[in-house]
Amino acid sequence: DCYCLREMCFDKVERTGFRSLKTCGFKTINLPKPTDFKKIQDSFYHLYQLEDIDLPNITSFDIDQIRSCDNINVIRLPKATELQNDNDAYPDLKVTADSSQTAKKDRLISEFVQTDCQLDKKRVRELIKQNISCEHNRVLYSRQLDTAQNHKQLKCIYLSHTTEIPDSAFHEHYLLNSACCPNVVKVCKHGFSQCLNLIHFYSKRLYVVERQSFYFCNCLIKFSFQNLSQLAKQSFVFCSSFVNISMPLVEEIPEGCFENCTGLLQIVAPNVKINNREQRQKVEVDGDSETDYSNDALIQIIKSYNELKLQEQFVDEFKERKLFRTLVSKNQQLSSLHQKYTKTHR
Numbered sequence: 001d002c003y004c005l006r007e008m009c010f011d012k013v014e015r016t017g018f019r020s021l022k023t024c025g026f027k028t029i030n031l032p033k034p035t036d037f038k039k040i041q042d043s044f045y046h047l048y049q050l051e052d053i054d055l056p057n058i059t060s061f062d063i064d065q066i067r068s069c070d071n072i073n074v075i076r077l078p079k080a081t082e083l084q085n086d087n088d089a090y091p092d093l094k095v096t097a098d099s100s101q102t103a104k105k106d107r108l109i110s111e112f113v114q115t116d117c118q119l120d121k122k123r124v125r126e127l128i129k130q131n132i133s134c135e136h137n138r139v140l141y142s143r144q145l146d147t148a149q150n151h152k153q154l155k156c157i158y159l160s161h162t163t164e165i166p167d168s169a170f171h172e173h174y175l176l177n178s179a180c181c182p183n184v185v186k187v188c189k190h191g192f193s194q195c196l197n198l199i200h201f202y203s204k205r206l207y208v209v210e211r212q213s214f215y216f217c218n219c220l221i222k223f224s225f226q227n228l229s230q231l232a233k234q235s236f237v238f239c240s241s242f243v244n245i246s247m248p249l250v251e252e253i254p255e256g257c258f259e260n261c262t263g264l265l266q267i268v269a270p271n272v273k274i275n276n277r278e279q280r281q282k283v284e285v286d287g288d289s290e291t292d293y294s295n296d297a298l299i300q301i302i303k304s305y306n307e308l309k310l311q312e313q314f315v316d317e318f319k320e321r322k323l324f325r326t327l328v329s330k331n332q333q334l335s336s337l338h339q340k341y342t343k344t345h346r
Contacts, residue, residue, distance in 0.1 A: 003196055003218035004241060006049075016043040025197055025219065027115035028052035041065040048174035049197045052076075052112040061103075063090055071153075071175055073113045077103040114138060117155035119180065127160055145169060151176075159184070163205075165191040165213075173198075187213040195220075209235045225250070231257050244268075 006025045014033050021029075021043045029050060034040050035057045044050070044066045051073040055061065058077060064085035066072050076096040077083075080103040094110035095103045117138045124141065126132040133142040140154050143161040147169055151157070156178040163183055168190040170176060176195050184203040192198055193215040200222040201214070211232040214220060221241040229249045236242070238260045245258075246268040253272060258264055 013040075015039040018042045019045045022046050023048065023196070026050050028054070028112065030054040030056075031058075032056050035059060037061050037065075044069055051115055051175075054112075055080075060084065063093070074110050075099070075103070076112070115155075117177070119156060119158055119178075124158060124160075127158070156180070164188065167191070168193070170195055186210070189213065190215065192217060211235065212237065214239060233257060234259065236261060239264075247272075 001022065002024045004025055006027060008026070010029065010031045010033075012033065013031060016039070019042055023046045026047055027049050029043075029047075029052070031040055031054070034055070037055070037058050037060055041062060042065075044053075045068055047069045048071060050069045051071055053066070053072065053074075054076045056076065056078055059079050060082040061075075061077055061080050062084040067090075072093065074094045074096060077099045078096075080100045083102060094108045096111065097109050114137060119139060120136065120141075123132075123134065123136060123139075127141045127143065131143060135141070135154075138154055139156040139158065140151065141158050141160075143159070145157075145159055145162045145165070147166055151170065152173050153175060154173070155175055157176070157180065159179075159181045161183055162181055163185050165181070165184055165187045167188045169188075170179070170192045171190045172194045173192075174194075174196050176192075176198050178200040179192065179198065180200075180202045182202065182204050185205050186208040187206070187210065189210045189212060191210070191213045192201065193212050195214075195217050197219050198214075198217045199219050201220065202222070202224065204224070204227070206224070206228055208230040209228060209232060212234045213232070214223075214236050215234060216238040217236075218238060218240045220236075220239050221243075223242075225245055225247040227249065228247060229251075231250060231252070231254055233254045234256045235254070236258050237256060239258070240260070240262045242258070242261050242264045244266050245264065248268075248270060250269050251271050251273050253267075253269065258267070
């Protein structure tokens with residue numbers, strides 16, 4: 001369940017444990033050492049973002065073992081002499097050109113798919129100024145969202161004029177990493193629910209978030225709450241990557257809104273109104289006490305604009321740690337120079 005784990009070196013791995021990589025965020029896996037697929041077959045379980053598999057020394061491959069990898073696209077099997085359970089259940093599965101003849105039989109040939117995608121500023125400008133919509137490098141550039149289209153293979157979306165994300169518009173879009181919707185005011189029920197690999201959602205006008213809009217977005221860490229005013233029950237359940245949240249306009253945090261947000265340490269909500277008498281007793285006037293707000297995980301409600309200083313605000317930005325290491329390194333160098341100087345002038 002390491003949803004944010006996207007890269008790992010498997011060069012010396014010969015065997016993997018039972019479901020040892022379950023629901024991790026790997027986009028591609030390369031296992032060069034194993035020759036017996038049975039020693040690693042349990043690894044490929046619910047790897048929703050996995051698209052490329054490279055198994056250069058596997059001779060016998062059981063296709064049925066990757067059935068829970070919903071988005072698997074290309075496999076490299078250069079030494080495969082046997083494919084088990086090779087039936088019509090996986091018609092879209094492709095193999096690389098250097099795979100064996102056994103692996104290539106009745107299958108399309110493809111290179112590994114592109115797994116890392118970013119917004120192209122030029123195409124964003126073309127969309128805004130010239131209204132040129134397109135899909136390029138697995139990124140959608142459009143003024144409005146067309147819900148009739150299948151967007152499950154997209155890595156990123158840019159919706160310039162969309163103001164509302166409809167119900168279940170991106171439900172279970174496991175590959176989606178980023179959503180840039182600058183004019184979205186409202187995200188409806190299940191709008192991005194179970195987008196397990198959604199890291200970034202941006203809207204400068206987001207005002208309303210409905211029930212379970214971002215349910216189970218485990219990797220969601222870059223999200224602006226600045227203009228958000230209305231929350232709903234379970235809006236951000238299982239958003240495990242949140243650490244510090246500032247919501248200056250929110251007056252009520254509904255029951256279960258941040259339930260099971262295991263990484264959440266602090267909420268800054270100066271305008272939150274405490275209606276329940278028991279909750280009012282737990283939260284002091286200066287907001288300096290800890291409270292179990294509406295049965296959520298332990299969250300600190302701060303009734304002022306002064307945020308607590310967190311050592312590491314985001315899991316991927318260790319600024320203070322890096323600064324500390326830099327200072328230590330400089331002091332070590334200065335100490336070394338001082339010792340040399342002392343020895344020279346004795």
